[in-house]
Amino acid sequence: EAQVTQNPRYLITVTGKKLTVTCSQNMNHEYMSWYRQDPGLGLRQIYYSMNVEVTDKGDVPEGYKVSRKEKRNFPLILESPSPNQTSLYFCASQAGNTEAFFGQGTRLTVV
Amino acid sequence: SQELEQSPQSLIVQEGKNLTINCTSSKTLYGLYWYKQKYGEGLIFLMMLQKGGEEKSHEKITAKLDEKKQQSSLHITASQPSHAGIYLCRTDSWGKLQFGAGTQVVVTP
Numbered sequence: 001e002a003q004v005t006q007n008p009r010y011l012i013t014v015t016g017k018k019l020t021v022t023c024s025q026n027m028n029h030e031y032m033s034w035y036r037q038d039p040g041l042g043l044r045q046i047y048y049s050m051n052v053e054v055t056d057k058g059d060v061p062e063g064y065k066v067s068r069k070e071k072r073n074f075p076l077i078l079e080s081p082s083p084n085q086t087s088l089y090f091c092a093s094q095a096g097n098t099e100a101f102f103g104q105g106t107r108l109t110v111v
Numbered sequence: 112s113q114e115l116e117q118s119p120q121s122l123i124v125q126e127g128k129n130l131t132i133n134c135t136s137s138k139t140l141y142g143l144y145w146y147k148q149k150y151g152e153g154l155i156f157l158m159m160l161q162k163g164g165e166e167k168s169h170e171k172i173t174a175k176l177d178e179k180k181q182q183s184s185l186h187i188t189a190s191q192p193s194h195a196g197i198y199l200c201r202t203d204s205w206g207k208l209q210f211g212a213g214t215q216v217v218v219t220p
Contacts, residue, residue, distance in 0.1 A: 033208060042212035043199065050206060058207060088151065097142055097203060099156040107151065 002027050006091050006103035013081055013110055021076045021106050023091030029101075031094050032074040033058065034066065036087040037105075043090065049074055081110040115200055117211035124190050125219050132185045132214045134200035141202070143183045145174050148197040148213070157185075157198075190218050 004025045013019055025032065033048035035058075045058030049068040063085055065077040074093075078085060086109050094100040114137040124130045134143065142161050146154040158167045160176035160183060167174050171188045187194050195218045200211040 031206075035208075035210075040212070043210040045207055045209075048206060048208070056206065090153065092154075092208070099144060099159060100154075100201070100208065101156075102153040104153045105151065 002101065004091055004093055004101050004103040006089075006106050008106060009104060010107050011109070013108070015082055015110055016080050019078050019081060019108075021078075021089060021091075021108070023074045023076065023103060024072050025074075025093040025101065026072065027093060027095065027101065028071065029093035029095045030071065031096075032068070033092050033100075034064070034074070034076045035090045035092065036060065036085075037090065038087050046076070046089075081108075083110045086110050115202060115209055115211035117198075117200060117214050119214060120212070121215040121217070123217045123219060126191060127189050130187050130190055130216065132198050132216075134183045134185070134211050136181045136202065138181070138204075140176065140180045140183065143174075143176055144201040145183070145185050146199045146201060148199060150197070154199065187216075190216075192218050192220075194218055 007022045030051045034046040035043045037043050044060045046064050047058050047066040049055045052071050055066050089106045091103040092100040116135045118133050144159050145157040148154045158174045163178045163180040165176045173186045176183045197213045197215050199213045202209050
């Protein structure tokens with residue numbers, strides 16, 4: 001089954017404690033991306049990757065890092081989380097100009 | 112960058128009634144996607160439009176991309192409780208995916 005898998009689904013952490021949200025896709029897609037969704041602001045792109053070892057900033061990259069060492073995985077790293085990074089995060093992958101497949105989301109709370 | 116504005120932000124519709132959601136772009140659209148999202152869950156792909164004047168339907172949902180390719184509409188006929196959720200439009204802009212802010216649809220009995 002074609003899918004994008006994010007882990008964890010829910011996470012509560014404290015300010016400053018490094019965390020990683022994993023994202024994996026099984027469709028051999030070259031394009032992967034991360035978003036955060038906040039009330040009234042919709043989905044905003046954090047980072048995207050057009051291929052292995054190629055990553056670019058989206059609209060809200062501050063406070064986040066990503067890596068793309070292999071095609072299937074695109075982890076999102078928060079080196080020093082802060083409360084304003086409390087949000088619902090989505091990972092997505094797609095092939096070319098086609099529909100994007102989304103993960104089920106990770107609800108992060110930073111206290 | 113390209114911006115997508117959705118209207119209305121939210122709407123409440125009685126079951127069985129029709130509804131329309133609009134998505135207006137600040138630039139020409141070369142592809143427009145519609146998604147549906149249940150609160151707190153992932154996005155489900157509905158339809159993709161690529162040509163001006165294109166219209167697609169799936170069950171009771173119809174989407175159109177206008178001739179000048181700067182606006183798309185999503186129309187639901189005879190709404191049902193299963194149509195409740197957040198509808199988002201999306202386009203691509205030089206590798207970046209841009210989303211509208213979403214329209215929350217509530218269907219009442």
